[in-house]
Amino acid sequence: MIKLENVTKIYKGDIAALRDANVNIDKGEFVFLVGASGSGKSTFIRLLNKEEEPSEGRIYVAGKDIGSLNGWKVPYLRRNIGYVFQDFKLLPNKTVFENVAFALEVIGRPAHVIKSQVPAILELVGLTKKVDSFPGELSGGEQQRVSIARAFVNRPLILLADEPTGNLDPATSVGIMRLLDRINRTGTTVVMATHDRGIVDTMRRRVIELDKGHIVRDQSRGVYE
Amino acid sequence: MALNVRYVARETGTNLRRNFSLTLASVVTVAVSLTLFGAALVFAQGVGNMTARWKGGIEFIVFMQPQASQEQLDSVKSTLEDNPEVKSVTYIDKAAAYEEFKQLFARSKDMIEAVDQEAMPPSFRVAPSNSDADVIAALGQQFEKKAGVREVVFAFETVRTMQRVTRIASIVIVAVAVFLLVAAVLLILNTIRMAMFARRREIEVMKLVGATNWFIRVPFMIEGLVQGIIGAVVAIIGVQALNWAFDRGLSNNRDLKIFQGFVITGGQMSFTTLLLIGLGCAIGALGSGIAVSRFLDV
Numbered sequence: 001m002i003k004l005e006n007v008t009k010i011y012k013g014d015i016a017a018l019r020d021a022n023v024n025i026d027k028g029e030f031v032f033l034v035g036a037s038g039s040g041k042s043t044f045i046r047l048l049n050k051e052e053e054p055s056e057g058r059i060y061v062a063g064k065d066i067g068s069l070n071g072w073k074v075p076y077l078r079r080n081i082g083y084v085f086q087d088f089k090l091l092p093n094k095t096v097f098e099n100v101a102f103a104l105e106v107i108g109r110p111a112h113v114i115k116s117q118v119p120a121i122l123e124l125v126g127l128t129k130k131v132d133s134f135p136g137e138l139s140g141g142e143q144q145r146v147s148i149a150r151a152f153v154n155r156p157l158i159l160l161a162d163e164p165t166g167n168l169d170p171a172t173s174v175g176i177m178r179l180l181d182r183i184n185r186t187g188t189t190v191v192m193a194t195h196d197r198g199i200v201d202t203m204r205r206r207v208i209e210l211d212k213g214h215i216v217r218d219q220s221r222g223v224y225e
Numbered sequence: 226m227a228l229n230v231r232y233v234a235r236e237t238g239t240n241l242r243r244n245f246s247l248t249l250a251s252v253v254t255v256a257v258s259l260t261l262f263g264a265a266l267v268f269a270q271g272v273g274n275m276t277a278r279w280k281g282g283i284e285f286i287v288f289m290q291p292q293a294s295q296e297q298l299d300s301v302k303s304t305l306e307d308n309p310e311v312k313s314v315t316y317i318d319k320a321a322a323y324e325e326f327k328q329l330f331a332r333s334k335d336m337i338e339a340v341d342q343e344a345m346p347p348s349f350r351v352a353p354s355n356s357d358a359d360v361i362a363a364l365g366q367q368f369e370k371k372a373g374v375r376e377v378v379f380a381f382e383t384v385r386t387m388q389r390v391t392r393i394a395s396i397v398i399v400a401v402a403v404f405l406l407v408a409a410v411l412l413i414l415n416t417i418r419m420a421m422f423a424r425r426r427e428i429e430v431m432k433l434v435g436a437t438n439w440f441i442r443v444p445f446m447i448e449g450l451v452q453g454i455i456g457a458v459v460a461i462i463g464v465q466a467l468n469w470a471f472d473r474g475l476s477n478n479r480d481l482k483i484f485q486g487f488v489i490t491g492g493q494m495s496f497t498t499l500l501l502i503g504l505g506c507a508i509g510a511l512g513s514g515i516a517v518s519r520f521l522d523v
Contacts, residue, residue, distance in 0.1 A: 049433070071438075072437070072438065075432075075435040075436060075437045075438070076435065077435070078432075078433060078434065078435035079434070079435035081435075083433050083434075089426070089429065089430060089433075091426055091427055091430065102427075102430065102431075102434075103430070103434040105229070105232060106232075106431045106434060106436035106440060106441075107434060107435050107436055107437075107440075108229065108440070150430075150434070151434075154434070154435075
């Protein structure tokens with residue numbers, strides 16, 4: 001599903017965020033990216049979404065070499081990739097329903113599809129009672145559920161999550177992880193960057209550890225350290 | 226790219242409302258510049274119609290009797306052509322004279338109905354090689370007594386002044402209008418930039434969930450186009466109003482007889498209207514095009 005071949009990413013000023021990375025992630029896997037701040041976790045995720053271009057090497061997503069993808073095709077790549085952020089990135093002037101519907105609307109989905117899919121996904125994330133609330137009226141955990149609903153409403157093949165529990169307390173984080181686990185069980189590949197030792201150690205999934213841009217560990221059913 | 230008309234209309238409407246004062250500024254600037262532009266054009270057309278027969282250095286016209294014989298016409302013609310003081314002669318036959326008459330008196334239908342083509346005097350338009358007023362007067366007067374000649378009409382000094390003033394005025398007005406058009410483009414550009422800034426979070430989310438670049442761009446481009454078109458419509462109303470006021474004020478003024486020939490034909494007005502709409506679209510498209518390509522990183 002995801003393959004990195006000798007991928008190096010060097011930012012301006014010779015700062016290497018990723019060095020000669022080789023990774024193969026199969027369909028349906030759940031992968032934790034761990035490492036200190038600045039170790040290259042976010043770069044790893046941004047490369048998969050083609051927000052960044054690798055300096056060297058090739059990246060395959062869903063069988064396609066995304067380095068050779070034309071600019072106008074990038075939106076179609078992103079329709080196959082859900083994206084969840086630490087800071088949620090919800091639109092404050094739209095309700096929960098509208099925030100999720102927006103993701104379908106802007107990729108041209110017809111109204112009847114939106115009407116049936118949005119309530120279904122909000123039920124999955126457990127927010128049926130909050131459809132008409134605005135993000136400012138929700139707790140952090142609820143906001144992250146909306147963000148996950150938005151990322152998953154289009155049923156992407158891959159879900160990328162960049163520190164999704166970074167702003168949440170441990171109890172709320174457990175709920176979010178249960179949700180991501182549930183999404184993973186539907187066959188969606190999940191790649192999650194995190195600092196949260198407790199989560200990684202409890203879930204016991206594949207762990208890729210990065211240190212100054214190098215992959216120093218790639219372990220199935222791993223722990224944080 | 227599956228553009229949803231309702232979505233685009235809603236987004237464009239929201240943008241226009243959100244930056245109402247800037248939108249208004251753009252529309253007013255477009256309207257004022259295009260009104261000036263249109264008014265200058267219409268005025269030049271009107272003066273052109275009014276002084277059509279005095280174009281190209283024509284200083285006097287020898288009008289023949291409508292019933293003048295072919296020999297009389299030939300005689301006057303050859304005398305004119307053989308005169309070394311004459312640079313060029315143009316013969317206007319009855320049909321051409323009637324066409325011109327109809328344009329000149331387009332405002333008075335009963336006048337046109339009262340006259341038919343046979344009653345029109347054929348004429349010779351003469352451009353002398355010497356521009357000295359006395360020489361021209363002497364030259365023209367030679368023909369007043371010739372057989373078949375009805376009268377010799379000299380270009381009024383007012384016609385010459387009119388042509389000169391109109392030319393200068395048109396250039397000045399158009400120059401001002403062009404500056405305002407540039408201002409209008411910049412204002413539209415800034416309005417759209419503000420709209421993009423206000424929507425930066427939405428644009429970010431749209432990019433991440435896979436909205437196509439055109440889907441993101443189109444509402445902003447339409448926003449600029451709408452501003453240009455509204456401005457053009459206001460300008461068209463303005464030009465029509467000015468034309469109407471001019472018509473009432475000057476053309477019916479008996480002391481300024483020359484303005485009775487000041488007439489804008491329907492064709493010329495349609496041309497001006499289309500031109501203004503076209504310019505409005507062009508300004509809007511240019512402003513939003515620059516804004517979208519420079520400030521929208523999609």
